[in-house]
Amino acid sequence: MRVLITGITGPVGSFLADYLLTLDGLELFGFKRWRSDPRPIEHLYGRVTMLEGDIEDPFSIGQAIEQVRPERIFHLAAQSYPSESWAAPIATMRVNVEGTLNLLEAVRRHCPQARVHIAGTSAEYGWVEPADVPIRETHPLRPLSPYGVSKVAAELSGLQYHASYGLHVVVTRSFNHVGPRQGDRCSIQTFCRQMALIEAGRQEPVLHVGNLEARRDFTHTADVARALWLLLEHGTPGEVYNLCSGEATRIGDIVELVRQQGRVPVEVRVDPARLRPADEPILAGDNSKLRQATGWEPRIGMAQIVAELLDYWRARVV
Structure with missing residues (x-):
């Protein structure tokens, strides 16, 4: 085929x-x-x-x-x-x-x-x-x-x-x-890349973030x-x-996971330039139609995603 x-x-x-x-x-x-x-x-x-x-x-x-x-x-x-x-x-x-x-x-x-x-x-x-x-x-x-x-x-x-x-x-x-090979435009990628840069001494110990209250799937x-x-x-x-996974995670909670899995302490600072003109407060999907059609279900959770991405960026910013 x-x-x-x-x-x-x-x-x-x-x-x-x-x-x-x-x-x-x-x-x-x-x-x-x-x-x-x-x-x-x-x-x-x-x-x-x-x-x-x-x-x-x-x-x-x-x-x-x-x-x-x-x-x-x-x-x-x-x-x-x-x-x-x-x-x-x-x-x-x-x-x-x-x-x-x-x-x-x-x-x-x-x-x-x-x-x-x-x-x-x-x-x-x-x-x-x-x-x-x-x-x-x-x-x-x-x-x-x-x-x-x-x-x-x-x-x-x-x-x-x-x-x-x-x-x-x-x-x-x-x-x-989200996953490796994605570049650094996605929010989680930017957090993990920044943490890797901070750990390598190439950025001040500040995580620059956007809207922390948005919840995403x-x-x-x-x-x-x-x-x-x-x-x-x-x-x-x-x-x-x-x-979709069927679960919505608050962006601020993802930032906290990055802080917990990071190797150095950091400050979190909201950057107005990272705020969008319009931003949906919550996007979480119902995946029951997909599950019923295929038997699929997600296997990889947020903690593992953050761990993978930190390792991915650590290998690329040294």
Whole structure:
């Protein structure tokens, strides 16, 4: 079976490739931009066939789909940072909406029997009242960022191609996923990287943080990878599934875990520059639909996530 991952250099893409390589009978292909950082996938060369192009270019993704004619496609390529979308809303729309349409058109033309996963986000839900938590897939979509809006449009595009052309499209609304190889834009990553810098004597003993009261649902990228494969094999086409742990953790409590697992004492200081123009107070998902469809459940908790990330950044800042 031929499997294609777009956005393979991203944190989920590389972990998904790791997981798929443990399965029998798969031929794995990755689609990446030529300028993407290759370090997260260096260990995959020789085991995964890499194709270069740009999801915004219909010719390059069309050529890749025609060449591979995959039977399973995981569409992870995206501008995936809400904070960046405020500074570059049009670029975010182009990557996330036009890029998804370019992929769907290529599938429709060259391999309409392929099963396609489209990665959405909990940011599509936007403002949620505490009484509506945990959030179910039937909750209204009221995104608060250009990123969230772009993902709503990408999701609806995928569902439209299922309804109009019969493509086997399954959508996930992923809540926060976290793990090594992710860079330092995610809140937990910034905390752990700062702690590693402080331990190495390269930063003053102050953890600079944003909104500590927000509560988020985090899932390790290795758990996400397992869920994606199971869902594309067992999920119902034309359906949307929350991909989440089902538990919301206060950001301030994660900071405290970083402090406890750190090797030196630190001060915690709120940095106004790290506060967003709009920030959902709580995002926690109901994952019962995913569990029922696949039997999946998360295995890695927050304490282990923090420990892994501290070790990851310690190895990179010395």
